[in-house]
Amino acid sequence: MQHYFINSDSLNLTTWEVTIVEDAFHIANVMRMTVGERIVVIAADSSYLVELTNINPKMCVGQIIEELSFDNELKTKVTIAHAFVRREKQEDTIEKITELGAYAYMPVIMERCNVKIDLDKQDKKRTRIEKIIKEASEQSHRTSLMKLYDVCSFKALLNQSQNYDLCLVCDTTTNPYDISSIVNDDNIKNVLVLIGPEGGISENELKQLENNNFKKISLGKRILRTEVAPLFVMAIFAGSEEIL
Amino acid sequence: MQHYFINSDSLNLTTWEVTIVEDAFHIANVMRMTVGERIVVIAADSSYLVELTNINPKMCVGQIIEELSFDNELKTKVTIAHAFVRREKQEDTIEKITELGAYAYMPVIMERCNVKIDLDKQDKKRTRIEKIIKEASEQSHRTSLMKLYDVCSFKALLNQSQNYDLCLVCDTTTNPYDISSIVNDDNIKNVLVLIGPEGGISENELKQLENNNFKKISLGKRILRTEVAPLFVMAIFAGSEEIL
The missing domain is CATH 3.40.1280.10 (SPOUT methyltransferase, trefoil knot domain)
Known part of the structure; x- marks a missing residue:
């Protein structure tokens, strides 16, 4: 599954909505994703499983499905x-x-x-x-x-x-x-x-x-x-x- | 010290002389070495300490000083x-x-x-x-x-x-x-x-x-x-x- 690091500003933890601007072109035109596909977004060291609800090369929107609890960093x-x-x-x-x-x-x-x-x-x-x-x-x-x-x-x-x-x-x-x-x-x-x-x-x-x-x-x-x-x-x- | 892999044909183990053609340009014009300088040559998995006796961009000659006994290969x-x-x-x-x-x-x-x-x-x-x-x-x-x-x-x-x-x-x-x-x-x-x-x-x-x-x-x-x-x-x- 595709991972994207985003600014924590792009994350609304009240509505569980994610707005992606920087990687919107990549999602829409490079990966050619469609509504309903899922991605992982990482903001401020937390990861979320997100379902895309709106795809546009200038801005994509997604709904958080759940917070993920994986850590791929080294302890040292x-x-x-x-x-x-x-x-x-x-x-x-x-x-x-x-x-x-x-x-x-x-x-x-x-x-x-x-x-x-x-x-x-x-x-x-x-x-x-x-x-x-x-x-x-x-x-x-x-x-x-x-x-x-x-x-x-x-x-x-x-x-x-x-x-x-x-x-x-x-x-x-x-x-x-x-x-x-x-x-x-x-x-x-x-x-x-x-x-x-x-x-x-x-x-x-x-x-x-x-x-x-x-x-x-x-x-x-x-x-x-x-x-x-x-x-x-x-x-x-x-x-x-x-x-x- | 500069190392060079050479063909074993270039090595005369009777006269202990080494003739270097392929790397002659490198020795003469890139490293700008002078007569008396030493290099390591490796031929057929044996290494030799060599003193350069003649330097020319087309062919260099050297005298073997001694066979070296180092092995930098992994055991596995x-x-x-x-x-x-x-x-x-x-x-x-x-x-x-x-x-x-x-x-x-x-x-x-x-x-x-x-x-x-x-x-x-x-x-x-x-x-x-x-x-x-x-x-x-x-x-x-x-x-x-x-x-x-x-x-x-x-x-x-x-x-x-x-x-x-x-x-x-x-x-x-x-x-x-x-x-x-x-x-x-x-x-x-x-x-x-x-x-x-x-x-x-x-x-x-x-x-x-x-x-x-x-x-x-x-x-x-x-x-x-x-x-x-x-x-x-x-x-x-x-x-x-x-x-x-």
């Missing part, structure tokens, strides 16, 4: 802090980690990011990325939208770190922290995982990370590119929680 | 059988599962693949994909190239299944097989994992798979697209073997 909230990469790679990463259940994505400017960042263009970019997150969340049947942070400095990342139960940094070193102890620890609800740029994390940065209590983790024997490492991290968390 | 050989998808998605999947350590990739024609397959173009496509595999293997420091099968029919897939210690199919059903028992079983050295098309696996196909001893596995609560599921599967195997 994983925030991926990712060195700033070029647009296509970033979008690809964001789309895939959304499907894999990441809680949030935080692009970070690091020493060895060899990508120019035009801060004036970030607003336009943000709109585009939010659309990617919404669509990936709908298609993968998530019950919350992945959170998107604005591009931040390395210093801002370090300042953020105290908001997490655990901070990790992916690095190929000799004595990595044992990640299995984390994924089975119920006290760790909020994890930040940093993935560095193609050029690697500088020694200076690594020192500051260690001073701010970041633990190094290894991602196995093979060297993963900066856009593949976040997928691997998310698959490990999702796999440990739901499969292994 | 995982073959990803993947419903035929359109070119960009297939190439993206292949690149990423190569990095994640897949043993082989097998594109399969299934009932609900809604992509036209032009078998005449498969040769040209194969050359392109082999290049992607080579580059992804080099960049991720693999010690063997991922194997690439030609496009095969569903029937051929079923016939192949007896060559594996275990065959799995990703499916969202109520009673999935417990994948954790597999990843820790040393007797299972050769696993085939089938990922169906966007439209899903047909009931008829599912029945035939079960008759051929394929076990259903779940990939967690969220619905993964057909190009993300193979990455998830590989991350689970790699993560279980090397990290968790």
Whole structure:
């Protein structure tokens, strides 16, 4: 069944009516749904089974049949802090980690990011990325939208770190922290995982990370590119929680 | 250090000399290496530390310093059988599962693949994909190239299944097989994992798979697209073997 994230304003919990504007074109002209068909709408982290009563490419209306009680989010909230990469790679990463259940994505400017960042263009970019997150969340049947942070400095990342139960940094070193102890620890609800740029994390940065209590983790024997490492991290968390 | 897969013909184990033609341009003009710099070459699953003695965009020569004894392959050989998808998605999947350590990739024609397959173009496509595999293997420091099968029919897939210690199919059903028992079983050295098309696996196909001893596995609560599921599967195997 098709899922749609909508604004909570579009939901009238007195009349149990839902008004859909943003996705009306998709419902009417892409999915070509007809009156009586059902969809799932998610508003403010609650899900509802909705029967469509009026279909128009500009606005659709539906009647709530029942509130649903499924939760497809991971118990561990994983925030991926990712060195700033070029647009296509970033979008690809964001789309895939959304499907894999990441809680949030935080692009970070690091020493060895060899990508120019035009801060004036970030607003336009943000709109585009939010659309990617919404669509990936709908298609993968998530019950919350992945959170998107604005591009931040390395210093801002370090300042953020105290908001997490655990901070990790992916690095190929000799004595990595044992990640299995984390994924089975119920006290760790909020994890930040940093993935560095193609050029690697500088020694200076690594020192500051260690001073701010970041633990190094290894991602196995093979060297993963900066856009593949976040997928691997998310698959490990999702796999440990739901499969292994 | 830069890694290159070369033909075993290019290796002279009497004089300990290596001749590199295919990657000569990359060494000379992309990496701009100079005489005396070292690379790792891999030929016929053996790795060598090589010092460059002559650099030219058309042919480079190097002297073997020593044979190396590292192995970055997974113990469990995982073959990803993947419903035929359109070119960009297939190439993206292949690149990423190569990095994640897949043993082989097998594109399969299934009932609900809604992509036209032009078998005449498969040769040209194969050359392109082999290049992607080579580059992804080099960049991720693999010690063997991922194997690439030609496009095969569903029937051929079923016939192949007896060559594996275990065959799995990703499916969202109520009673999935417990994948954790597999990843820790040393007797299972050769696993085939089938990922169906966007439209899903047909009931008829599912029945035939079960008759051929394929076990259903779940990939967690969220619905993964057909190009993300193979990455998830590989991350689970790699993560279980090397990290968790």
